[in-house]
Structures are given as structure tokens and as C-alpha cells.
Amino acid sequence: MQTTFTHHQSAHCENGVASNLLKNSGLNLSEPMVFGIGSGLFFVYLPFIKVNYAPAISYRTLPGQIFNKVASRLHLKIKRQKFSSVSNANKALDENLKNNIPTGLQVGVYHLSYFPDEYRFHFNAHNLVVYGKTETDYLISDPVMENVTTLTHDELDKVRFAKGAFAPRGQMYYPINIPTTVDLKSAIIKGIKNTCRDMLAPMPIIGVRGIKFVSRQIRKWPVKHGTKKANHYLAQMVRMQEEIGTGGGGFRFIYAAFLQEASVILNNEELKNLSKEMTQIGDSWRDFAVEASRIYKNRSAKEDAYNTIADELLSIANREEIFFKKLKKAIS
Amino acid sequence: MEKEKVPQDKGNLTQNNLKELVYATDENGNYTTALSTGWEPKTIALSNSIEEINERIAEARQQVENGEVSPICYFMEVNKMDLTILSSYVGLWKWRVKRHFKPAVFAKLNDKTLQKYADAFGISIAELKNSKTI
Numbered sequence: 422m423q424t425t426f427t428h429h430q431s432a433h434c435e436n437g438v439a440s441n442l443l444k445n446s447g448l449n450l451s452e453p454m455v456f457g458i459g460s461g462l463f464f465v466y467l468p469f470i471k472v473n474y475a476p477a478i479s480y481r482t483l484p485g486q487i488f489n490k491v492a493s494r495l496h497l498k499i500k501r502q503k504f505s506s507v508s509n510a511n512k513a514l515d516e517n518l519k520n521n522i523p524t525g526l527q528v529g530v531y532h533l534s535y536f537p538d539e540y541r542f543h544f545n546a547h548n549l550v551v552y553g554k555t556e557t558d559y560l561i562s563d564p565v566m567e568n569v570t571t572l573t574h575d576e577l578d579k580v581r582f583a584k585g586a587f588a589p590r591g592q593m594y595y596p597i598n599i600p601t602t603v604d605l606k607s608a609i610i611k612g613i614k615n616t617c618r619d620m621l622a623p624m625p626i627i628g629v630r631g632i633k634f635v636s637r638q639i640r641k642w643p644v645k646h647g648t649k650k651a652n653h654y655l656a657q658m659v660r661m662q663e664e665i666g667t668g669g670g671g672f673r674f675i676y677a678a679f680l681q682e683a684s685v686i687l688n689n690e691e692l693k694n695l696s697k698e699m700t701q702i703g704d705s706w707r708d709f710a711v712e713a714s715r716i717y718k719n720r721s722a723k724e725d726a727y728n729t730i731a732d733e734l735l736s737i738a739n740r741e742e743i744f745f746k747k748l749k750k751a752i753s
Numbered sequence: 754m755e756k757e758k759v760p761q762d763k764g765n766l767t768q769n770n771l772k773e774l775v776y777a778t779d780e781n782g783n784y785t786t787a788l789s790t791g792w793e794p795k796t797i798a799l800s801n802s803i804e805e806i807n808e809r810i811a812e813a814r815q816q817v818e819n820g821e822v823s824p825i826c827y828f829m830e831v832n833k834m835d836l837t838i839l840s841s842y843v844g845l846w847k848w849r850v851k852r853h854f855k856p857a858v859f860a861k862l863n864d865k866t867l868q869k870y871a872d873a874f875g876i877s878i879a880e881l882k883n884s885k886t887i
Binding site: 700 | 754769771772773774775776777778782783784786788792793794795797798799801802803805832833834835837838841842
């Protein structure tokens with residue numbers, strides 16, 4: 422049993438699934454568009470939550486939010502279901518496949534057998550599409566992979582019912598109603614406004630102020646935690662910023678691509694310039710990652726090195742502050 | 754990032770023939786996508802955390818051999834779990850899982866509880882109990 426579905430590779434799993442499912446339903450929305458309208462760009466620093474024994478830093482909003490925001494801003498109807506029993510979850514999925522509905526799933530990464538071992542961590546906010554089923558396997562379109570792949574029935578049960586933070590509880594979702602005409606312009610403006618609000622939020626751990634906070638903390642890390650831990654924290658931060666799924670530079674390049682597309686749709690020349698500026702900021706994030714990697718590669722614990730990258734981070738934060746203020750003006 | 758500058762370093766993906774998608778600008782400054790095999794700063798960051806995990810595993814193994822902790826602690830590290838994740842996989846309170854880290858308490862566990870741990874780690878009870886498999 423196989424539904425009609427075309428796989429497109431994307432940088433980030435959630436945008437990718439959303440974009441692929443919508444394309445399949447006849448709404449041609451690119452990955453950057455989904456990311457921008459869904460206000461995916463974010464920054465939050467949560468020192469009191471530890472992920473892999475390091476403070477949690479996220480460059481994006483909570484899982485599920487991007488697609489939900491896209492749906493509400495474009496007036497699409499998405500159905501989401503969670504299950505407490507494995508057999509009910511399977512029944513619902515099989516029913517969908519029978520009705521030719523490719524279905525998005527939230528899954529845990531740890532048991533994904535087609536991922537390289539090094540990437541299999543207990544991270545539960547991954548997304549993929551199931552588009553068919555055979556006697557032994559489910560046919561999987563994982564948007565971060567170049568090609569489609571498969572999981573056995575048992576493996577799919579395991580990833581759907583992975584445990585821990587953000588446990589997916591078998592969550593599946595699919596569009597049930599897509600209007601024939603959508604108002605992209607107003608959705609884009611809403612998306613941009615939301616992102617500007619988030620990034621300029623008057624909260625110390627969020628957005629631009631969050632980045633500045635991290636920059637202050639980095640200076641203290643080697644003294645407070647010792648070199649080894651400080652290096653580990655830094656490495657984790659770079660992984661969050663650059664690992665598969667961000668499209669590079671902590672999502673900045675995807676966002677710049679979105680602004681470029683938006684400038685055409687809104688016929689707004691200023692957005693094109695801002696897209697270029699965002700690209701440069703993204704390049705600075707890449708430079709930051711290179712500098713940080715030098716520190717944890719050499720295991721040098723010169724306090725100076727930490728101060729240097731903290732300065733670099735601060736300058737990025739200052740540039741982003743100016744950037745988002747300009748962006749807010751450009752669409753108002 | 755410009756398209757020609759998309760890094761093609763050897764990394765953890767290369768061995769598996771995987772490529773990831775990144776966004777980059779073409780010669781006219783317009784956005785397009787490109788595939789990347791890897792990027793050194795990322796590879797180092799990842800091997801850094803893998804090293805970290807291996808150190809934790811070695812440490813746990815030593816502690817099991819010294820009789821300081823139960824094998825549960827070792828298998829937890831092998832499976833890249835922490836206390837929170839393990840306790841949600843076995844469906845027990847964290848303080849109970851922590852108690853089962855004690856070798857004396859572990860020795861008295863019944864098969865039903867052991868089976869929960871064995872399932873979480875994807876091994877058999879015999880493997881869980883037999884510290885030689887470590």
C-alpha cells in the first residue's frame with residue numbers, strides 16, 4: 422500500500438515535513454516560506470535545563486509550533502492526534518495510508534536505524550512522513566535525508582513511542598482542509614512581526630537579550646566550571662547551532678532565503694537588502710562556530726580565548742538587535 | 754554563505770554517504786540550496802561529545818567492577834541515557850531508579866522489574882545481570 426507522495430530533501434525536519442505535506446496537497450510552499458511564516462527563528466537560553474549535561478540553548482521555537490502557526494496564518498486545517506496505546510496508533514496510521522493520506526509523525530531519533538550511530542541521541546522532536554506500508558516495512562520520507570528510506574514495523578513503534586522530554590506519544594498529523602486560495606501576503610507579515618517580537622522580547626533569556634546573556638556567561642564558564650566543562654558547553658552550543666536541521670548559521674540562512682522570497686511576493690525592495698544583511702549575520706555565526714571549535718579542539722583554556730568569542734557573540738547580538746528593529750519598520 | 758564556500762569536509766556523515774542540505778547564495782546573490790558532506794567545526798563538536806560519552810561509559814564500567822554501582826548505571830551510559838530518560842523508559846520514579854543503582858538493591862530486584870530495564874536497554878535479563886558482558 423502506497424500513497425502518492427514526492428520526497429524533497431530539506432534542511433530542517435519540521436519545515437521539511439510541513440512543506441512536503443502541503444506540496445502534496447497542492448499548496449506549493451517552499452521550506453524557507455514555511456519557516457518564515459511559522460516564525461521558526463528564535464533564540465532561548467535555559468541554563469536550568471540540561472541537555473547532554475550542558476545548558477539548553479535553542480535557535481528555534483518549540484516543536485510543532487512552526488506548522489501550527491503556518492496553519493493558522495494561512496487558514497489551513499491540520500489534524501493532530503496523540504495516542505496512549507501502540508495498537509491504536511498503528512490502526513490510525515494504517516487507516517490513513519489506506520485512504521491515500523501521507524502522514525507526518527513526531528518521532529524520537531535514538532531508534533532511527535537509518536541514522537548514523539553518532540547522530541542517534543535521545544532527541545524526541547524529529548519529524549518524518551510515512552507514505553506507505555509493505556508486509557514488513559513502513560515507507561519513510563525523512564526530509565533531512567537525500568532519499569526515501571524504510572523502517573520495520575517494530576522500529577516505527579519504537580520511534581513513535583520514544584520516552585523522555587517531548588515524548589511524541591505516537592503523535593501524527595496531516596492537513597485535512599486546504600483552501601484553494603491563500604493570502605500569502607498577510608501571513609508573511611504576521612510571521613515577520615512575530616519573529617521581530619520574539620527576538621526583541623524584553624526577557625533576559627530570549628532573543629537578542631538571550632544572546633547577550635550567553636555572551637556574559639561564556640566569559641564566566643572557564644572560571645566557574647573549569648576548562649573541561651566549559652569546552653563541553655561550547656561544543657554543545659555549536660552543535661545546536663550547526664547540526665543537521667539548521668541549514669547553517671543557526672537558521673539564519675534559511676531566514677535570509679525566506680526574506681528574499683518575501684521581498685518578491687510583497688514587492689518590497691527593503692526586504693531584499695535585509696536578506697543580504699541576514700546572510701552576513703549568518704556568516705558571522707559561522708565564524709563564531711569556527712572560533713569556538715578552535716578552543717575545544719586545542720583544549721586551550723586561556724581565559725582570553727573565551728573573552729574573544731564572547732565579544733564576537735556580543736557583536737552579533739548588537740547587529741541582530743539593529744537588524745530586527747529595521748525589519749519591523751520595513752513591513753509596518 | 755556563498756555556494757562555492759559550502760564546506761565539503763570529511764565528517765561523520767561521509768562514511769555513511771549522507772549529505773545534508775544547506776542554504777547558500779549563488780553568484781547573483783540569490784538563495785539556492787546546496788549539499789554539504791560535513792564541516793570541520795561541527796565534526797569536532799560531535800566527536801567532542803562522543804568522547805565525553807565514552808569517558809562516562811568507561812567510568813561507569815570501572816565503578817561496576819569495583820562494586821560501587823549496579824550494571825544498570827553502566828547500561829544507562831551505553832544507551833546515552835540519563836536518569837530522567839531512563840526513568841521514563843522503565844516507568845519508575847527517579848528515586849527508585851537511583852536506588853537500583855546500588856548493587857545491594859539491584860541484587861534483590863525481581864524479574865518483573867529487571868525485565869523493564871532489559872527492555873529499555875534492548876538486552877536480556879541474563880545480559881543485564883551478567884557483569885561479564887560489560
